[in-house]
Amino acid sequence: MQTLTSNHIPLTRNLPPFRLNSPPPLYRLRFPPSLHPISAIAAPALVKNRRMHSMPPEKIDVFKSLEGWASQNVLPLLKPVNDCWQPQDFLPDSTLPYGEFLEEVRALRERTAELPDEYFVVLVGDMITEDALPTYQTMINTLDGVKDETGASRSPWATWTRNWTAEENRHGDLLRTYLYLSGRVDMMMIERTVQYLIGAGMDPGTENNPYLGFVYTSFQERATFISHGNTARLAKHRGDPVLARICGTIASDEKRHENAYSRIVQKLLEVDPTGAMLAIADMMQKKITMPAHLMYDGQDPRLFDHFSAVAQRLGIYTANDYADILEVLIERWGLEKVEGLTGEGRRAQDFVCGLAPRIRKLQERADERAKKLKPHGVKFSWIFNKEIPILS
Ligand SMILES: [Fe+2]
Ligand SMILES: [Fe+2]
Numbered sequence: 001m002q003t004l005t006s007n008h009i010p011l012t013r014n015l016p017p018f019r020l021n022s023p024p025p026l027y028r029l030r031f032p033p034s035l036h037p038i039s040a041i042a043a044p045a046l047v048k049n050r051r052m053h054s055m056p057p058e059k060i061d062v063f064k065s066l067e068g069w070a071s072q073n074v075l076p077l078l079k080p081v082n083d084c085w086q087p088q089d090f091l092p093d094s095t096l097p098y099g100e101f102l103e104e105v106r107a108l109r110e111r112t113a114e115l116p117d118e119y120f121v122v123l124v125g126d127m128i129t130e131d132a133l134p135t136y137q138t139m140i141n142t143l144d145g146v147k148d149e150t151g152a153s154r155s156p157w158a159t160w161t162r163n164w165t166a167e168e169n170r171h172g173d174l175l176r177t178y179l180y181l182s183g184r185v186d187m188m189m190i191e192r193t194v195q196y197l198i199g200a201g202m203d204p205g206t207e208n209n210p211y212l213g214f215v216y217t218s219f220q221e222r223a224t225f226i227s228h229g230n231t232a233r234l235a236k237h238r239g240d241p242v243l244a245r246i247c248g249t250i251a252s253d254e255k256r257h258e259n260a261y262s263r264i265v266q267k268l269l270e271v272d273p274t275g276a277m278l279a280i281a282d283m284m285q286k287k288i289t290m291p292a293h294l295m296y297d298g299q300d301p302r303l304f305d306h307f308s309a310v311a312q313r314l315g316i317y318t319a320n321d322y323a324d325i326l327e328v329l330i331e332r333w334g335l336e337k338v339e340g341l342t343g344e345g346r347r348a349q350d351f352v353c354g355l356a357p358r359i360r361k362l363q364e365r366a367d368e369r370a371k372k373l374k375p376h377g378v379k380f381s382w383i384f385n386k387e388i389p390i391l392s
Helices: 040-046 056-066 067-073 098-113 118-130 133-140 156-182 187-200 210-237 242-270 273-286 303-311 317-333 342-355 357-370
Strands: 376-380 386-390
Touching: 056 067, 056 242, 067 156, 067 242, 098 156, 098 242, 118 156, 118 187, 118 210, 118 303, 118 386, 133 156, 133 187, 133 210, 156 242, 156 303, 156 386, 210 242, 210 273, 210 317, 242 273, 242 317, 303 357, 303 376, 303 386, 317 342, 342 386
Parallel strands: none
Antiparallel strands: 376 386
């Protein structure tokens, strides 16, 4: 079993240097988790000298020129509202006569009664990650050339972002209500965690640069697709087919979103191969930060590490998934075959295409070290301070 959480693979620290014309990467500027200050609110300030607006202004024209393409190739990946599932499709129907409604709630509680506490830790962590959606919409609207300039801009980029957000909004709503009705979790602590997290924000190092932003979102959507897919499988295995269907349905949304974002990066590779390749290398060198890395419940300053360790142990999202995602994207984008690169672009290509085996090797070593560790119990406020064994 691995000790290093998916968000703390020591990959960049131990890899041979790949240097872009950029300031020191994120990992050097961040305190190790154990030194993280107590308040998650203070955490973003730790990233000093953050580079901003790193896309040269003339490249805004790239995104302007791709508006017609985006309308034809990205917007169709949204689903019309009336064809979309809604949380109510999966939840007890409160308009039923009282007794029938209670019967549906009782059935839900019976199904969730057999799920282990550690499963709830992961499901709650996933729900909290979804619920911090205002942060993600804000993040995308920091990106030059694609941001929603008015709040109701008609540009296809802004139209995508608003409607992507609207689709995503159902994920947290559904998981939250299901968890609430299960009676298995401490909603007060969960709600506090969400409030802290939205207040803390996130800083994935995308530098207002849509090249970096779309690499990040491609990776992240796939990560959530994997994570929700695995929570679905576990729910099915543990006897809650409705929860399995919920997580599987959310996963299929994430897959569609992944297709949209990775299609954008694919197009950037076509129109600006060196720019896109450098962006992919830059994000991979920084390491893809998980969106909820600043989560805090008012009690555990290492809450995200502990949540990640449980997710890793249950096989919901592991360090190997990180390497798998990278390999899938390399394959999908045909990165090994991209031509027309400058010298710097070729160096970036070599770096990215050789990265996954190196990540796996580092992980194997971490696994070896982990075998010598004894598990210790960590209390999670989300499940009434019950202890879950983790290795870290
Ligand atoms: Fe989502
Ligand atoms: Fe998503």
